[in-house]
Amino acid sequence: MALIVQKYGGTSVGTVERIQAVAQRVKATVEAGNSVVVVVSAMGKTTDGLVKLATDITNQPSRREMDMLLSTGEQVSIALLTMALHAQGQEAISLTGAQVGIVTEAEHTRARILKIKTDRLQRHLNEGKVIVVAGFQGISQTSDLEITTLGRGGSDTSAVALAAALAAEKCEIYTDVPGILTTDPRLVPEAQLMEEITSDEMLELASLGAKVLHPRAVEIARNYGVTLVVRSSWTDEPGTRVISPRPQPRPLEGLELAHPVDAVEFDTDQAKVALLRIPDRPGIAARLFGELATQTLNVDLIIQSIHEGNTNDIAFTMVKANLARAEAVAEAIGPALRSNPTDTTQAEVMVDQRMAKISIAGAGMIGRPGVAANMFSSLAAAGINLQLISTSEVKVSCTIDIDDCDRAIAVLCQAFEVTSSPMPQGVPTTSDPAPEVRGAALDIKQARVAIRHVPDRPGMAAKIFQLLATHGVSVDMIIQSQRCRLVNGQATRDIAFTVAQADAQTAKAVVESAAAELGFGDVAVDEAIAKVSVVGTGMIYAPGVAARMFKALSEQGINLQMIATSEIKISCVVAEAEGVTALRAVHNAFGLAGLKRTVVPA
Numbered sequence: 001m002a003l004i005v006q007k008y009g010g011t012s013v014g015t016v017e018r019i020q021a022v023a024q025r026v027k028a029t030v031e032a033g034n035s036v037v038v039v040v041s042a043m044g045k046t047t048d049g050l051v052k053l054a055t056d057i058t059n060q061p062s063r064r065e066m067d068m069l070l071s072t073g074e075q076v077s078i079a080l081l082t083m084a085l086h087a088q089g090q091e092a093i094s095l096t097g098a099q100v101g102i103v104t105e106a107e108h109t110r111a112r113i114l115k116i117k118t119d120r121l122q123r124h125l126n127e128g129k130v131i132v133v134a135g136f137q138g139i140s141q142t143s144d145l146e147i148t149t150l151g152r153g154g155s156d157t158s159a160v161a162l163a164a165a166l167a168a169e170k171c172e173i174y175t176d177v178p179g180i181l182t183t184d185p186r187l188v189p190e191a192q193l194m195e196e197i198t199s200d201e202m203l204e205l206a207s208l209g210a211k212v213l214h215p216r217a218v219e220i221a222r223n224y225g226v227t228l229v230v231r232s233s234w235t236d237e238p239g240t241r242v243i244s245p246r247p248q249p250r251p252l253e254g255l256e257l258a259h260p261v262d263a264v265e266f267d268t269d270q271a272k273v274a275l276l277r278i279p280d281r282p283g284i285a286a287r288l289f290g291e292l293a294t295q296t297l298n299v300d301l302i303i304q305s306i307h308e309g310n311t312n313d314i315a316f317t318m319v320k321a322n323l324a325r326a327e328a329v330a331e332a333i334g335p336a337l338r339s340n341p342t343d344t345t346q347a348e349v350m351v352d353q354r355m356a357k358i359s360i361a362g363a364g365m366i367g368r369p370g371v372a373a374n375m376f377s378s379l380a381a382a383g384i385n386l387q388l389i390s391t392s393e394v395k396v397s398c399t400i401d402i403d404d405c406d407r408a409i410a411v412l413c414q415a416f417e418v419t420s421s422p423m424p425q426g427v428p429t430t431s432d433p434a435p436e437v438r439g440a441a442l443d444i445k446q447a448r449v450a451i452r453h454v455p456d457r458p459g460m461a462a463k464i465f466q467l468l469a470t471h472g473v474s475v476d477m478i479i480q481s482q483r484c485r486l487v488n489g490q491a492t493r494d495i496a497f498t499v500a501q502a503d504a505q506t507a508k509a510v511v512e513s514a515a516a517e518l519g520f521g522d523v524a525v526d527e528a529i530a531k532v533s534v535v536g537t538g539m540i541y542a543p544g545v546a547a548r549m550f551k552a553l554s555e556q557g558i559n560l561q562m563i564a565t566s567e568i569k570i571s572c573v574v575a576e577a578e579g580v581t582a583l584r585a586v587h588n589a590f591g592l593a594g595l596k597r598t599v600v601p602a
């Protein structure tokens with residue numbers, strides 16, 4: 001007899017009729033010979049309504065009282081669903097998070113799960129009962145047994161954590177869309193259902209996926225190897241499978257607080273080419289990477305940041321063996337990029353063979369401020385200077401001098417208590433061959449902060465991001481580009497990063513407060529930006545993916561303000577007004593568009 005955890009979202013239990021339909025599905029699963037643990041969200045928009053009530057009373061409600069209030073939503077739906085099961089002749093019992101023993105930290109409104117007691121669950125399962133558990137809530141470990149919640153959308157996380165704790169055969173997330181789509185169908189009607197996606201890809205798409213799947217749920221599924229399926233509550237279609245590699249065995253204690261970093265990865269077989277002072281207009285990146293792709297030169301990191309004036313730099317890395325050919329492409333293209341014959345901005349090509357790439361990777365860094373800062377400070381403390389920096393949701397990569405590589409590995413492994421491994425040569429875990437691009441995402445809720453003329457010496461990035469972390473600002477994408485500029489005889493670089501729009505002004509103020517001490521220039525904020533990303537495991541092996549993305553954007557006349565990549569993701573920052581056009585263009589360019597239409601309930 002298999003054990004299945006099923007989670008039903010708010011819309012799926014939004015009315016009495018829907019609750020009855022859910023009860024039927026649960027009962028059918030039991031009749032097919034399974035034991036079932038059901039996790040439910042609050043009915044419909046109940047939680048939003050409760051938040052509104054609170055903020056009608058005060059604009060700064062106590063976080064403890066918020067948890068007391070919001071946790072009631074799920075208590076309603078578990079009782080009703082259990083009654084519906086009883087009415088259909090199915091034995092069932094509802095339990096709150098506290099009654100199950102979903103133990104969390106005492107952090108109100110954003111608690112992470114520490115452990116789940118399974119004895120009571122086992123007892124009821126042995127009695128042949130369906131257990132209906134309130135999602136999104138837990139109980140603190142403190143002597144006062146405080147009710148906590150996991151953060152909005154957290155019932156997915158409750159479900160996957162229960163599946164991990166009970167070693168369930170699978171965890172099914174039932175929702176109002178047929179599964180995970182190639183992009184947001186409200187923005188791109190041609191978005192199509194995916195049959196499968198790896199958990200790494202899903203995490204990189206977090207900004208898109210968050211609406212369908214809570215990233216923390218994906219993180220737990222990946223860490224504990226939970227088989228996860230996202231499917232529709234209204235049909236019997238199979239939905240989307242989220243596939244995880246076989247995990248390293250881990251204890252169930254500290255379930256969500258397992259290390260934020262899983263691995264320190266390095267690659268000493270890379271070289272870097274940088275094109276400096278190229279004109280800042282659409283089509284340049286498309287041309288450069290198009291030419292590299294024509295010559296089947298596979299690139300790894302691509303980094304472009306913003307600069308004052310009307311020029312940019314683009315740097316990229318590739319295996320050392322391809323350096324000479326890549327350099328030739330860059331040299332040939334450089335002069336042709338001058339916007340007009342009288343243009344004095346002379347593009348320049350720089351190459352570097354004495355570099356190493358070093359990365360920290362781990363699902364646990366999502367939304368947790370200070371992980372990148374910790375990496376930068378550990379490297380700074382060892383006197384190691386950072387050249388390029390590029391980040392994605394689950395990875396921070398830097399290039400450093402090759403002579404510093406061994407020391408960098410040692411300090412990072414110590415700082416994050418992990419072992420090191422060379423860059424994974426990546427065995428795709430879904431059916432071969434993994435698509436180059438599996439999905440595309442748009443994030444318009446970000447702002448960009450640029451710090452000019454940061455002195456080029458160890459410890460600067462560390463100080464800046466440590467400071468932001470102390471102020472609770474979670475940084476999304478960090479880019480440090482190639483260009484070095486002399487200011488008062490001192491080499492400087494620009495560092496840019498993106499944060500949630502809501503944090504932009506705090507970030508600016510925090511960074512500005514350190515300007516005098518750290519000796520950098522002005523801090524500029526742009527809230528009117530959008531980040532467009534494509535994600536796919538197959539791009540590791542396929543030259544030309546970046547080129548296709550840049551070409552699609554340049555054909556729409558869209559200028560790329562920043563570029564950052566990880567092995568399986570390419571992100572571009574564009575003007576906010578162009579975000580949706582950009583998303584459509586890349587979605588189309590990778591053949592993700594289809595004829596089937598998905599309606600998303602309001």
Ligand code: ASP
Nearest residue numbers: 041047136152153154155
């Ligand atoms: N009811 C909670 C919310 O609306 C938790 C959930 O639905 O996942 O955020």
Ligand code: MG
Nearest residue numbers: 009153211212
């Ligand atoms: Mg949800």
